[in-house]
Amino acid sequence: MKDAVLEQILEDLKDNDPNIKQLAAKALLQQPGVEKIISEILDHSDHPTSSIIYEQIYEAQGDYSSIFRTAMDNSDPRIRGIAVRYLFRKGSFEKADGIQWLKDPDPYVRRRVLGYLAWVGDCTSLEEVIPLASRDTNPLVRRDALKLIAIWGKKTDTGTVLPLLEDSDHRVRTQAILTLRRITGEDFGEPMGSSGDEQEWIAAKWQGWWEIIKEEG
Numbered sequence: 403m404k405d406a407v408l409e410q411i412l413e414d415l416k417d418n419d420p421n422i423k424q425l426a427a428k429a430l431l432q433q434p435g436v437e438k439i440i441s442e443i444l445d446h447s448d449h450p451t452s453s454i455i456y457e458q459i460y461e462a463q464g465d466y467s468s469i470f471r472t473a474m475d476n477s478d479p480r481i482r483g484i485a486v487r488y489l490f491r492k493g494s495f496e497k498a499d500g501i502q503w504l505k506d507p508d509p510y511v512r513r514r515v516l517g518y519l520a521w522v523g524d525c526t527s528l529e530e531v532i533p534l535a536s537r538d539t540n541p542l543v544r545r546d547a548l549k550l551i552a553i554w555g556k557k558t559d560t561g562t563v564l565p566l567l568e569d570s571d572h573r574v575r576t577q578a579i580l581t582l583r584r585i586t587g588e589d590f591g592e593p594m595g596s597s598g599d600e601q602e603w604i605a606a607k608w609q610g611w612w613e614i615i616k617e618e619g
Contacts, residue, residue: 407429407433408433411429411430411433412426415427415430415447415451415455420454423454424454424458427455427458427459430458431462437466437468437469440459440466441468441472444456444469444472449478452476452481453480453481456470456473456484456485457484460488465492465494466488467488467492467494470484470485470488470489471489471494473485474503479506479508479510479511482506482511483511483514486511486515486518487514490518490522495518496522497522497524497526500515500518500519500527501527509539509542509543512538512543513540513542513546516534516549516550519531519550528551528555531547531551532551532562534547535547535548535551535562535566536562536565536566541569541573544566544571545574545577548563548566548574548580548581549577551585552577552580552581552584555585557585557586559585560582560586561612563578563585564608564612567582567605567608572598575601576593576594576601579591579593579601579605582608588611590608591603591604591607
């Protein structure tokens with residue numbers, strides 16, 4: 403009888419109606435040895451089916467960390483983003499994982515990883531985060547990397563942050579100023595809500611101050 407139920411579930415997962423797929427995925431979670439079964443199904447299912455399955459197991463009781471760790475190889479960035487969140491929620495997000503996933507091709511995933519690295523609280527990952535502030539192609543990733551530098555960085559990181567005062571994106575420039583204030587204790591003006599000219603003036607003050615510091619150092 404159990405085999406017949408499972409066969410019907412597998413058949414319903416192939417249905418074109420997403421509601422039927424969803425009901426089948428819920429029923430699947432009630433089956434014994436479900437983790438192995440789900441892994442096998444995900445290996446061969448199409449994108450609509452796998453998306454529904456991931457959504458269902460995300461909300462399910464139990465720990466499916468092994469499945470979501472495998473999901474980090476999924477071609478869909480939305481699924482990878484959900485996987486990172488699930489692993490963090492289950493306490494299965496490690497610093498080494500985060501550093502690897504900072505290379506994810508999707509900026510949404512990289513930003514999510516940066517956020518969770520901050521919550522993990524391991525400042526040794528800063529060495530991997532700093533290059534993102536200047537090299538990442540997405541301005542929001544650059545900004546979020548600067549936020550992490552503000553939390554864990556030191557005054558010696560000033561030289562890394564200063565070039566971002568001239569970033570092409572105003573959000574990055576603003577965060578660069580906020581980060582410099584945090585890691586140095588100096589303050590040359592409030593960047594939030596300032597005009598372009600005002601930000602240029604603030605940036606010039608920071609650059610001038612740093613030149614003096616280097617000469618004195």
